[in-house]
Amino acid sequence: xxxLALYNKQNTGKKRVSYFYHSEVGHHYYGPAHPxxxxxxxxxxxxxxxxxxYQKMEVYRPHLASASEMTAFHSxxxxxxxxxxxxxxxxxxxxxMSKFNAGEFTDCPVFDNLFEFTQIYAGCSIDAAIKLNNSQxxxxxxxxGGLHHAKKSEASGFCxxxxxxxxxxxxxxxxxxxxxxxxxxxxxxxxxxxxxxxxRVMTASFHKYGDFFPGTGGIKDTGAREGTGxxxxxxxxxxxxxxxxxxxxxxxxxxxxETFQPGAVVLQCGADSLTxxxxxxxxxxxxxxxxxxxxxxxxxxxxxxxxxxxxxxRNVARCWAYExxxxxxxxxxxxxxxxxxxxxxxxxxxxxLTPTGQExxxxxxxxxxxxxxxxxxxxxxxxxxxxxxxxVPPAFMTTMEKGGDDGGKGDDFREGREVGGxxxxxxxxxxxxxxxx
Ligand SMILES: [Zn+2]
Numbered sequence: 001x002x003x004l005a006l007y008n009k010q011n012t013g014k015k016r017v018s019y020f021y022h023s024e025v026g027h028h029y030y031g032p033a034h035p036x037x038x039x040x041x042x043x044x045x046x047x048x049x050x051x052x053x054y055q056k057m058e059v060y061r062p063h064l065a066s067a068s069e070m071t072a073f074h075s076x077x078x079x080x081x082x083x084x085x086x087x088x089x090x091x092x093x094x095x096x097m098s099k100f101n102a103g104e105f106t107d108c109p110v111f112d113n114l115f116e117f118t119q120i121y122a123g124c125s126i127d128a129a130i131k132l133n134n135s136q137x138x139x140x141x142x143x144x145g146g147l148h149h150a151k152k153s154e155a156s157g158f159c160x161x162x163x164x165x166x167x168x169x170x171x172x173x174x175x176x177x178x179x180x181x182x183x184x185x186x187x188x189x190x191x192x193x194x195x196x197x198x199x200r201v202m203t204a205s206f207h208k209y210g211d212f213f214p215g216t217g218g219i220k221d222t223g224a225r226e227g228t229g230x231x232x233x234x235x236x237x238x239x240x241x242x243x244x245x246x247x248x249x250x251x252x253x254x255x256x257x258e259t260f261q262p263g264a265v266v267l268q269c270g271a272d273s274l275t276x277x278x279x280x281x282x283x284x285x286x287x288x289x290x291x292x293x294x295x296x297x298x299x300x301x302x303x304x305x306x307x308x309x310x311x312x313x314r315n316v317a318r319c320w321a322y323e324x325x326x327x328x329x330x331x332x333x334x335x336x337x338x339x340x341x342x343x344x345x346x347x348x349x350x351x352x353l354t355p356t357g358q359e360x361x362x363x364x365x366x367x368x369x370x371x372x373x374x375x376x377x378x379x380x381x382x383x384x385x386x387x388x389x390x391x392v393p394p395a396f397m398t399t400m401e402k403g404g405d406d407g408g409k410g411d412d413f414r415e416g417r418e419v420g421g422x423x424x425x426x427x428x429x430x431x432x433x434x435x436x437x
Contacts, residue, residue, distance in 0.1 A: 017137060017324075043313055062120065065123040081100055125142050135302075146163070147161065148188040164306060178200065182205040183206050186207055186212070189216045201230070202230045202232065207233075208280070232374060239358045250295060264303075269289070277311055278311035332351065
């Protein structure tokens with residue numbers, strides 16, 4: 001019977017999907033001139049509702065992440081600052097605003113109920129990770145998460161609290177190895193930095209590289225210390241098409257799944273890599289973007305789907321509604337159903353996007369070179385003596401064993417990597433909080 005159940009599950013492509021959403025998240029406002037619009041989350045949610053997809057999945061309202069949950073990764077003084085600052089008391093915090101990169105001279109403004117906003121999206125990601133850890137879902141979704149630029153003690157690129165790092169730390173309580181994939185057009189620098197020195201998390205980021213925020217994510221940045229080879233960076237150019245993206249994404253991810261064998265996968269689905277994005281310069285259709293979701297789903301490993309960037313908000317809603325349907329294996333119509341935000345989808349009222357005639361600067365040769373270099377990096381991992389994938393001990397044991405050399409900062413890292421070096425000890429404290437060790 002067991003084998004029959006497995007057979008049916010694989011053939012129908014049906015997964016148990018849980019979806020995390022808080023009705024207040026879309027009411028937060030970065031300001032009139034700011035491109036990040038949490039309102040897009042309301043558009044996406046209502047589109048998902050109008051397609052009837054909520055009937056096929058478990059829908060949850062998250063708990064609000066506490067400050068102590070956030071300090072599993074972030075520093076206490078930074079979280080204390082985020083929890084206290086408001087537009088009305090700014091003048092008392094000028095030194096800290098500069099130190100933590102927040103306020104009017106940065107891209108991370110202080111707005112009303114900022115901390116509650118971070119509590120919502122981080123709470124969703126943590127709850128989603130717990131759902132996967134308990135084997136209660138095959139796929140968990142939080143479109144309000146994926147804020148990949150936030151650092152341990154610094155806001156960056158519209159991101160304050162790094163919900164992705166918090167979710168991965170949660171997954172590491174159960175899984176020996178976690179894979180992070182980032183298809184936002186920007187480099188997933190905050191997540192990469194957090195896990196740059198560990199072999200328990202592999203990060204793979206596909207992004208525009210060269211004269212583009214945040215400037216990191218070169219192909220030669222592959223990790224440090226025990227994490228050497230476990231950071232994968234795929235630098236790409238403007239005009240990226242569905243076809244070219246698949247030519248690099250699929251072989252790289254296949255090789256990663258084969259060599260790294262993660263117990264869980266986190267996929268950040270930033271929608272600023274779509275055609276027509278206000279800040280992006282790729283030319284992907286919904287199909288090309290969602291093909292990454294479909295492809296990772298096919299490996300039958302617990303999967304956490306997160307949002308991220310996305311600045312043409314009607315297309316963000318289209319993208320995440322469609323990717324919800326892909327996660328569910330439920331086809332949906334190309335005609336947008338009537339909903340509270342129907343007018344946003346004017347004039348065509350269609351779901352799918354048509355790429356433009358923009359030139360694709362990713363040539364056959366450039367993509368071939370990138371793919372070859374990365375496959376070689378992954379090939380080298382297989383021969384690395386420290387990598388014994390079949391014999392990785394449970395999470396808490398690994399953490400304890402590594403405790404002795406976590407604090408060393410003398411190694412020759414790239415500027416700023418010291419922060420990542422401390423994640424091991426942060427992780428240990430996180431686990432002590434719940435009494436694992
Ligand atoms: Zn982005």
